[in-house]
Amino acid sequence: MSGAKVWALHLAVLVALFAAQYLLPPYHATNLARVLVLALFAMGYNLAFGYTGLLSLGHALFFAGGMFAAGLPAYHFGFSAGPALILSLLGGGVLAGAVGLFALRTAGVSFMIVTLMFAQAGYLTLIYFNAWTGGDQGFAVPASGRSLFGFALSSDGPRFAVAWGLFALGFLVCLALVRSRFGRVMVAMRENEERSRLLGYNPFVVKLIVLVISGLYAGLAGGAWALLFGYAGASFATIQYSILPMLYVLLGGAGTVAGPVLGAALMFWLIELASGLTSAWLFLVGAALVVLVLFAPKGILGWVREKVWRGLP
Amino acid sequence: MSLLEARGLTRHFGGLRAVDGVDFDLRPGEVQGLIGPNGAGKTTFVSLLSGRIPVQSGTIHLAGEDITRLPAQARVRKGLAYTFQITSIFPGLTVFDNVALAVQGGRAQIGSWRGGGAALEAAVAAALGQVGMADLAGQGAGALSYGHQRLLEVAMGLALQPKVLILDEPTQGLAAGEIAGFMALVRGLVPAVSVLLIEHNMEVVMGVADRITVLNFGRVLARGTPAQISADPAVQEAYLGA
Amino acid sequence: MSFGPFLLLALMEGLVTAAVLALAASGLSLVFGVMRVVNVAHGEFYMLGAVIAWFVTTLVPGPAWAGFLVALAVAPVAVGALAAAADRLVLRRLDYDPEATIVATIGLLYMIQQAALSFYGPDARPVAAPFDWRLQLPWFGYSGYKLFVVLAAAVVLLALWLFMTRSKVGLVMRATQVDRDVAQAFGIDVDLVYMAVFGIGAALAAVAAVLIVPIQQAHYLMGHDPLLLSFIVVIIGGLGSLRGTVVAALVIGLSDGVISMFFSPTLAKILATLLVALVLVFRPQGLFGVRDR
Numbered sequence A: 001m002s003g004a005k006v007w008a009l010h011l012a013v014l015v016a017l018f019a020a021q022y023l024l025p026p027y028h029a030t031n032l033a034r035v036l037v038l039a040l041f042a043m044g045y046n047l048a049f050g051y052t053g054l055l056s057l058g059h060a061l062f063f064a065g066g067m068f069a070a071g072l073p074a075y076h077f078g079f080s081a082g083p084a085l086i087l088s089l090l091g092g093g094v095l096a097g098a099v100g101l102f103a104l105r106t107a108g109v110s111f112m113i114v115t116l117m118f119a120q121a122g123y124l125t126l127i128y129f130n131a132w133t134g135g136d137q138g139f140a141v142p143a144s145g146r147s148l149f150g151f152a153l154s155s156d157g158p159r160f161a162v163a164w165g166l167f168a169l170g171f172l173v174c175l176a177l178v179r180s181r182f183g184r185v186m187v188a189m190r191e192n193e194e195r196s197r198l199l200g201y202n203p204f205v206v207k208l209i210v211l212v213i214s215g216l217y218a219g220l221a222g223g224a225w226a227l228l229f230g231y232a233g234a235s236f237a238t239i240q241y242s243i244l245p246m247l248y249v250l251l252g253g254a255g256t257v258a259g260p261v262l263g264a265a266l267m268f269w270l271i272e273l274a275s276g277l278t279s280a281w282l283f284l285v286g287a288a289l290v291v292l293v294l295f296a297p298k299g300i301l302g303w304v305r306e307k308v309w310r311g312l313p
Numbered sequence B: 001m002s003l004l005e006a007r008g009l010t011r012h013f014g015g016l017r018a019v020d021g022v023d024f025d026l027r028p029g030e031v032q033g034l035i036g037p038n039g040a041g042k043t044t045f046v047s048l049l050s051g052r053i054p055v056q057s058g059t060i061h062l063a064g065e066d067i068t069r070l071p072a073q074a075r076v077r078k079g080l081a082y083t084f085q086i087t088s089i090f091p092g093l094t095v096f097d098n099v100a101l102a103v104q105g106g107r108a109q110i111g112s113w114r115g116g117g118a119a120l121e122a123a124v125a126a127a128l129g130q131v132g133m134a135d136l137a138g139q140g141a142g143a144l145s146y147g148h149q150r151l152l153e154v155a156m157g158l159a160l161q162p163k164v165l166i167l168d169e170p171t172q173g174l175a176a177g178e179i180a181g182f183m184a185l186v187r188g189l190v191p192a193v194s195v196l197l198i199e200h201n202m203e204v205v206m207g208v209a210d211r212i213t214v215l216n217f218g219r220v221l222a223r224g225t226p227a228q229i230s231a232d233p234a235v236q237e238a239y240l241g242a
Numbered sequence C: 001m002s003f004g005p006f007l008l009l010a011l012m013e014g015l016v017t018a019a020v021l022a023l024a025a026s027g028l029s030l031v032f033g034v035m036r037v038v039n040v041a042h043g044e045f046y047m048l049g050a051v052i053a054w055f056v057t058t059l060v061p062g063p064a065w066a067g068f069l070v071a072l073a074v075a076p077v078a079v080g081a082l083a084a085a086a087d088r089l090v091l092r093r094l095d096y097d098p099e100a101t102i103v104a105t106i107g108l109l110y111m112i113q114q115a116a117l118s119f120y121g122p123d124a125r126p127v128a129a130p131f132d133w134r135l136q137l138p139w140f141g142y143s144g145y146k147l148f149v150v151l152a153a154a155v156v157l158l159a160l161w162l163f164m165t166r167s168k169v170g171l172v173m174r175a176t177q178v179d180r181d182v183a184q185a186f187g188i189d190v191d192l193v194y195m196a197v198f199g200i201g202a203a204l205a206a207v208a209a210v211l212i213v214p215i216q217q218a219h220y221l222m223g224h225d226p227l228l229l230s231f232i233v234v235i236i237g238g239l240g241s242l243r244g245t246v247v248a249a250l251v252i253g254l255s256d257g258v259i260s261m262f263f264s265p266t267l268a269k270i271l272a273t274l275l276v277a278l279v280l281v282f283r284p285q286g287l288f289g290v291r292d293r
Ligand SMILES: Nc1ncnc2c1ncn2[C@@H]1O[C@H](COP(=O)(O)OP(=O)(O)O)[C@@H](O)[C@H]1O
Pocket: B013, B016, B018, B036, B037, B038, B039, B040, B041, B042, B043, B044, B045
């Protein structure tokens, strides 16, 4: 499959997503903005888990880190959205780097538990400093923080545009990254770490870089969530927000560029549909996880890659 | 002058003396055979050389530089390549990507940041051509036959463009016809590359090696030319079973 | 109250925490030790034990102790059976792949939690203690039932230890722990062993919950803290080591009791979780763990 075709296809996905805001009723257009931010988060998760084989249970920390790195300055010091977003990017990346320095000395199950414990410590820290963070109740981001270049992010058009823009940026960076020289090394870590060492690569350094990139995505998504939807809370640091991107990625297809957004969209509207029928939507999340690992560990686009189109990135 | 030099190399596993004070020299431009009964410590010894396993005592020098404490990946970048006895490839990647990883990771660091480029493609094609697999570049590595996986392993070693290439029982599982081609390949590598070849097939070692070292119970039992080794009574008793 | 009695009270409370924790954590540790998998749904098995205890005690007529005894028998069996079924239907199909098992047990966690919310409801409900006796000390009175909890936990742990070291079934389990393939070659039905171990592990959590529920009330979210604390205990005690688990439970339980009387419990939890992470990174055999093999 030629590079030009791959790029064209992914650009078409972006165009379709942009057009969807005009085709969907307003309520669902807002939901699509949510899905795009969650998909940005899941794309970062996918770089670590899907491509590099790092199964983390701590990404909620990076997401919440970005959320509070953007939300707190906006709330306490009146930062506007531009600087706040940059801070969220940094917050996620720095946290991921710090966690990675320790957690990447372990692998497999230990890595999962270490990342889980760091995230839990982060959540408790947000609770502990509740005078500043609002604790479990969280806080509403003031209107002054929700303005970008003079546009109010609380209104539908700008909100969707920013959500889409950040997603598109992440999407294209992801595509370029996994098709690059470094992308090949990422997959090598997943497939056979020992072998990659004997080909001249330092697994610790490679995985640390990936985790930081993954943290940048998660942090930016967290910051965008706070600014676009006007709320930040410690509950976003709980394990549930590490599980959700994992679920999206498993459903859409781990190790595919478009898998996370597909998984996020499907799961979001599935839950939306289910919660109209029953309050037990969490049951659906649990059942989906079990069914996916049992019967479809490669996810939708993983299946497509296996059966239909080998060259899908 | 030796290109790769080990002095007093030692590695014990609990009470088991897998490698026990081995001195070793690989000269520039030679093919040296390393033989010995199963469990003699050959794989452990070359794992110490390549850095897969840390040494307990002793020193290793590559082209005069002390590499004893360098991690494996740094040794690779200095030109010391190792191919695994137990096939170790990237099964989920294509043959091309397997070799490309070696090309861009090895001594020359070939290729652009975008992961392609004419130089990279040429180097991959050259390595695959050397083992006769040029037409298999697009295949998934996991789907190859066992013999082709062994040869891919060798191609990855070559693609690192090493100064020293360590091959751990590369002919295991190859068909008779493939073995002849392999012997020609190894002879064709010198003098640009020096080869350390662990081999069970006596015909192959006797045919390609300039010198042979015999290990037994983690110690050097004998070393010399193929003719000297096959005439050595101690070797015959311990190994050739005469 | 002066400092001495205050500390004594803190230690007694800590001992109760430690006893229940040791029980719950030993189940997690047993499962990890033999099967090499981490059961994230362990806390939900604990919660189910408490919820079942509530149902049983409301259904059984007569004195409080009668219902309690029935619950002590029924809850572990029911929870153990559910866990065994989960093992058979899910974990075995995953071939106990460590990472897939974690994802699957996270799924089970959500399913069980949501089922409890649907069928049991969002309220915390009390279970009457089986007896109502107070130990009168010179400085304060103390619930006799809490002392009973410590005693009962010790008895169960002792029985578990005897079972694992002295009984034939225990021997089979330990043989499987050392080498699954060799055990299989010697004719041990490894599938059955795994199912039993997973069931017993969950049953231990259920016993712990039945013991605690007269003190704490049953609630559908109550599994969260025990899961986290069990993780902490099992990791600090050395993964898969029963002795290390009990020692770590005592240390964590007692220090938790003391620390949370003097400091913020949140701060104590932050430090504990960070400690666990660092132990796993720098001392994977645990702080008190003796290597099993
Ligand atoms: N990681 C290890 N742990 C324990 N013993 C090992 C390990 N690796 C190798 N051995 C033992 O060291 C000895 C030498 O093994 P090896 O180097 O593989 O021999 P060879 O390659 O000559 O057949 C054997 O007895 C083997 O069982």
